[in-house]
Amino acid sequence: MRIxxxxxxxxxLKGYGIVTNKDVARAAGIxxxxxxxxxxxxxxxxxxxxxxxxxxxxxxxxxxMTGVDTLDGRLxxxxxxxxxxxxxxxxxxxxxxTARVDRxxxxxxxxxxxxxxxxxxxxxxxLIADGVKTGEVTLERRQQVRAVVRTIxxxxxxxxxxxxxxxxxxxxxxxxxxDHKLLVPARKARA
Amino acid sequence: MRIxxxxxxxxxLKGYGIVTNKDVARAAGIxxxxxxxxxxxxxxxxxxxxxxxxxxxxxxxxxxMTGVDTLDGRLxxxxxxxxxxxxxxxxxxxxxxTARVDRxxxxxxxxxxxxxxxxxxxxxxxLIADGVKTGEVTLERRQQVRAVVRTIxxxxxxxxxxxxxxxxxxxxxxxxxxDHKLLVPARKARA
Amino acid sequence: MRIxxxxxxxxxLKGYGIVTNKDVARAAGIxxxxxxxxxxxxxxxxxxxxxxxxxxxxxxxxxxMTGVDTLDGRLxxxxxxxxxxxxxxxxxxxxxxTARVDRxxxxxxxxxxxxxxxxxxxxxxxLIADGVKTGEVTLERRQQVRAVVRTIxxxxxxxxxxxxxxxxxxxxxxxxxxDHKLLVPARKARA
Amino acid sequence: MRIxxxxxxxxxLKGYGIVTNKDVARAAGIxxxxxxxxxxxxxxxxxxxxxxxxxxxxxxxxxxMTGVDTLDGRLxxxxxxxxxxxxxxxxxxxxxxTARVDRxxxxxxxxxxxxxxxxxxxxxxxLIADGVKTGEVTLERRQQVRAVVRTIxxxxxxxxxxxxxxxxxxxxxxxxxxDHKLLVPARKARA
DNA sequence: CATGAATGAGTCTTCATTCAT
DNA sequence: TATGAATGAAGACTCATTCAT
Numbered sequence: 001m002r003i004x005x006x007x008x009x010x011x012x013l014k015g016y017g018i019v020t021n022k023d024v025a026r027a028a029g030i031x032x033x034x035x036x037x038x039x040x041x042x043x044x045x046x047x048x049x050x051x052x053x054x055x056x057x058x059x060x061x062x063x064x065m066t067g068v069d070t071l072d073g074r075l076x077x078x079x080x081x082x083x084x085x086x087x088x089x090x091x092x093x094x095x096x097x098t099a100r101v102d103r104x105x106x107x108x109x110x111x112x113x114x115x116x117x118x119x120x121x122x123x124x125x126x127l128i129a130d131g132v133k134t135g136e137v138t139l140e141r142r143q144q145v146r147a148v149v150r151t152i153x154x155x156x157x158x159x160x161x162x163x164x165x166x167x168x169x170x171x172x173x174x175x176x177x178x179d180h181k182l183l184v185p186a187r188k189a190r191a
Numbered sequence: 192m193r194i195x196x197x198x199x200x201x202x203x204l205k206g207y208g209i210v211t212n213k214d215v216a217r218a219a220g221i222x223x224x225x226x227x228x229x230x231x232x233x234x235x236x237x238x239x240x241x242x243x244x245x246x247x248x249x250x251x252x253x254x255x256m257t258g259v260d261t262l263d264g265r266l267x268x269x270x271x272x273x274x275x276x277x278x279x280x281x282x283x284x285x286x287x288x289t290a291r292v293d294r295x296x297x298x299x300x301x302x303x304x305x306x307x308x309x310x311x312x313x314x315x316x317x318l319i320a321d322g323v324k325t326g327e328v329t330l331e332r333r334q335q336v337r338a339v340v341r342t343i344x345x346x347x348x349x350x351x352x353x354x355x356x357x358x359x360x361x362x363x364x365x366x367x368x369x370d371h372k373l374l375v376p377a378r379k380a381r382a
Numbered sequence: 383m384r385i386x387x388x389x390x391x392x393x394x395l396k397g398y399g400i401v402t403n404k405d406v407a408r409a410a411g412i413x414x415x416x417x418x419x420x421x422x423x424x425x426x427x428x429x430x431x432x433x434x435x436x437x438x439x440x441x442x443x444x445x446x447m448t449g450v451d452t453l454d455g456r457l458x459x460x461x462x463x464x465x466x467x468x469x470x471x472x473x474x475x476x477x478x479x480t481a482r483v484d485r486x487x488x489x490x491x492x493x494x495x496x497x498x499x500x501x502x503x504x505x506x507x508x509l510i511a512d513g514v515k516t517g518e519v520t521l522e523r524r525q526q527v528r529a530v531v532r533t534i535x536x537x538x539x540x541x542x543x544x545x546x547x548x549x550x551x552x553x554x555x556x557x558x559x560x561d562h563k564l565l566v567p568a569r570k571a572r573a
Numbered sequence: 574m575r576i577x578x579x580x581x582x583x584x585x586l587k588g589y590g591i592v593t594n595k596d597v598a599r600a601a602g603i604x605x606x607x608x609x610x611x612x613x614x615x616x617x618x619x620x621x622x623x624x625x626x627x628x629x630x631x632x633x634x635x636x637x638m639t640g641v642d643t644l645d646g647r648l649x650x651x652x653x654x655x656x657x658x659x660x661x662x663x664x665x666x667x668x669x670x671t672a673r674v675d676r677x678x679x680x681x682x683x684x685x686x687x688x689x690x691x692x693x694x695x696x697x698x699x700l701i702a703d704g705v706k707t708g709e710v711t712l713e714r715r716q717q718v719r720a721v722v723r724t725i726x727x728x729x730x731x732x733x734x735x736x737x738x739x740x741x742x743x744x745x746x747x748x749x750x751x752d753h754k755l756l757v758p759a760r761k762a763r764a
Numbered sequence: 765c766a767t768g769a770a771t772g773a774g775t776c777t778t779c780a781t782t783c784a785t
Numbered sequence: 786t787a788t789g790a791a792t793g794a795a796g797a798c799t800c801a802t803t804c805a806t
Contacts, residue, residue, distance in 0.1 A: 004331065010792095013295075014295075015296050016264065017206075017209060017294070018208060018297070018777065020774085020776085021775080021776065022774095022776095029799070030791070030792090031791065031792050032776085032777085032792095032793090033778080033791070033792055033793065033794090034791050035777095036776095037790060041776080041777080042271060042776065042777090058278070070377040071377070072374060072376075073379065080295065088768085097292070097349075098292065101292050102207070103207050105209050106209075112215040115239070117307045129322070131374075134374055134377040134378060135377060135378040136375050136377050137375050138375065142359075144360050144361070144363050144367060145364060145373060145374070147351060147357055147364050147367060148352050148361060148365055148373060149366035150346070150361075151244070151343060151347050151350055151364075151365070152343065152346055153292075153346070154345075154350035155341070155343055155346025155350075156342050156346070157347070158291070158292075158345050158346070158349045159341050159342055160338060161344060166338055169334045169335050169337075169338040170335070170338035172335050173334075173335030173336060173338050173339035174339055174342070176332065176335060177368065180371050182332065182339060183263060183322075183326070183327045183328065183369075184326055184327050184329065185261070185263075186261040186327050211799085211800060212800075212801060213799080213800080221766075222768070223767090223800095223801085223802085224766065224768050224769095224802090224803085225765075225766050225767070227802075227803080228765060233800095233802090286800085354784095361785055396678055397590075397674070399590050400590060400646055400679075402779060403708070403778080403780060404780095412787075412788090413787065413788050413789070414738070414779095414781085415781090415783085415788055415790095416786075416787050416788070418780095418781075418782080419786060420647075424779095424781090433721060443756070453756065453759070454759065456756075468654070474743070474757040479674070483670070483671065483731075484733070486587075487587050487588050487591050487626075488591070488673060513756075516759040517757055518756045518758070518759050519757070520757065523749065525739075525746075526745050526746030526749060526755065527743045527746060527755060528742075529739055529742040529743035529746050530743060530746035530747055530755060531770075532732050532733070532743075533725060533728035533729050533732055533743050534725065534726045534728055536727075536731050536732035537723070537724035537725055537727045537731070538728070540731045541723050541727035541728075542720060542723070542724060548720055551716045551717050551720040552717070552720035552723075552724050554722060555714070555716075555717030555718060555720050555721035555724075558714065558717060559750065564717065564721060564751050565595070565704075565718070566708055566711065567707050567709070568707040568708060568709050569707060569708040593797085594796075594798085595797095603769095603770070603771090604770065604771050604772065605772090605797085606770070606772065606773095606799080606800085607769075608766085608798095608801075609798070610769060610770070611769095614798080615797065615798090660780095
């Protein structure tokens with residue numbers, strides 16, 4: 001629906017608390033009252049935006065993971081998905097970033113959107129579990145891997161999703177990092 | 192000042208838009224009117240909180256970098272600083288996370304706190320430039336390194352700073368990543 | 383009409399101000415738009431409900447009074463009518479109660495439904511005038527009788543019409559009062 | 574407080590749902606925002622008005638009942654209290670009338686003001702119980718007496734409290750009724 | 765230095781009403 | 786006949802800010 005897509009963009013940019021019904025209504029070309037014909041509240045509108053975007057992300061990640069069975073391969077695949085999604089519609093990633101902080105800032109949102117939402121958690125568990133099976137992740141490092149993967153994806157969303165070129169560089173850099181090619185050992189320091 | 196420290200905590204937790212003057216006043220044990228004796232506006236109060244925390248971070252990073260001259264060593268040092276700062280006062284990292292999004296959400300803040308703020312940018316440039324000197328960063332990968340470093344530190348702040356244990360795991364994981372020890376090549380892949 | 387009867391029930395329960403067109407429409411199984419095919423406004427709908435119920439009451443009171451020619455007998459007859467009407471359709475009395483206050487609260491209603499409405503006033507005048515004829519009411523007490531009768535019937539509607547059993551007790555009590563049997567002289571008082 | 578007294582008058586006249594904060598604010602000579610400095614919500618304001626008026630009524634009824642020990646005497650005393658209260662401040666009775674219907678129409682009010690409120694119920698029970706002791710009320714007629722007393726007082730409030738003269742006539746008529754003097758037996762009807 | 769009282773603009777939400785279909 | 790979509794005015798409530806004391 002038109003309303004959901006303009007709302008997504010506004011929420012992505014400004015967050016739940018700052019975007020007013022008036023903002024959404026004006027951007028959608030209707031009156032604020034009309035919003036209540038479609039959603040029972042601002043909160044519900046936000047929730048619908050959330051799941052609508054989440055669905056697109058989940059679908060893409062799912063299909064990117066099928067046919068790849070190493071953790072290493074999957075990480076690369078997901079990084080590429082992240083980039084192409086960002087290229088197609090930058091508000092998706094931006095929205096995910098703001099949604100994480102909005103769910104903390106507005107308790108109503110946390111209640112309406114249980115934590116952790118969507119496939120996110122499921123994908124992560126699958127990643128780790130399968131990584132253990134392939135031997136890529138040792139049992140002792142499981143938590144570390146989880147933490148690093150989370151750090152990287154959150155960092156990507158929060159710090160790079162507003163500039164497509166930089167986003168590409170971050171992706172390429174991270175792939176190089178996986179390839180041990182990002183950094184070269186230092187020449188004898190101080191030599 | 193007492194007001195700044197309670198304000199820091201509140202802003203870190205809830206963000207600029209949600210924390211009210213009344214919240215700050217009550218937490219500081221004064222009236223809202225009194226706030227205006229110390230700050231000319233809520234905005235100014237926020238700015239002062241910002242620089243007060245930023246100063247502590249800058250100082251720590253600066254001192255962590257002196258005496259280390261490889262990019263690799265510096266990254267490890269800064270990661271450790273990030274962790275110990277987080278252990279000492281969790282609201283510092285939290286505030287930095289919320290400040291990044293609040294500066295986007297509230298244009299007045301962006302105007303009052305130019306982007307990128309503080310030493311952040313200077314440190315980053317120094318890191319890269321010296322990395323080139325030591326040969327760790329090739330000229331073609333400069334942008335990638337910058338993007339990856341930024342991704343990692345933002346990811347750390349945004350995704351791990353609310354749980355000290357997980358924060359430690361992320362730090363250890365990232366160090367292992369630098370050591371090429373986080374992930375082991377897959378068995379199957381070699382079959 | 384179906385609409386009028388569901389509207390009557392809703393208005394009786396909640397009053398003019400609180401019942402929305404949507405409430406009525408939903409209860410009648412149509413859309414709010416359709417309401418405007420039958421009535422030109424919410425106000426007009428209310429007025430039609432009013433007269434529709436009033437007609438039923440008037441008719442019953444009229445027929446209860448014919449053939450009885452003392453004030454005393456008529457009061458008893460009307461009390462019984464009040465009870466049987468309440469037993470048949472409790473929303474009639476309830477509506478009359480709410481209508482009295484709604485006509486005060488919403489000036490538009492007062493304008494649309496002149497005060498005092500319906501046969502009420504006519505019946506009262508007949509009662510008093512004939513009571514004077516039969517000698518039951520002295521000239522000096524005319525106003526008092528009018529006021530007491532009004533007090534009793536309003537009290538019945540407003541305080542008892544939501545519970546049929548209590549309503550019966552009130553009716554029986556009032557008849558006992560007319561018979562000088564409700565209260566017995568106090569023992570102590572005679573001591 | 575000034576606000577409470579003007580609010581009482583407005584609520585008495587128009588009821589909870591129709592009186593707006595703006596109405597109260599304008600009548601009190603302040604802004605709507607200022608209301609929230611004194612009350613946390615419109616509901617709370619209403620509740621305070623309620624208890625403030627109820628306190629005055631309770632006190633008067635209590636003192637009217639002391640020293641009188643027959644039911645008959647007490648009823649007369651309370652009727653006189655009703656009249657003098659109405660003479661002093663007509664909004665008290667009017668408010669009690671509207672409050673009864675508002676508590677039904679607005680469930681929040683019922684929750685905030687438990688039913689039955691104030692001394693009302695206590696006074697009624699005392700009246701009946703002592704009436705049984707003095708022999709004025711037989712055991713079988715207890716419920717009837719309760720219902721009649723309730724009917725009369727509700728009727729007085731709801732139908733007469735807006736006109737002091739008529740109120741007086743109703744009181745006098747009711748006293749005459751207790752004295753068996755309101756109505757005279759009919760001369761041979763039809764004779 | 766500090767407060768309590770107050771303001772007014774702005775927010776979400778409701779609802780009678782309209783109208784093209 | 787009837788509907789679904791939409792409007793716009795109004796209502797409760799919040800909050801940064803001001804100011805006399």
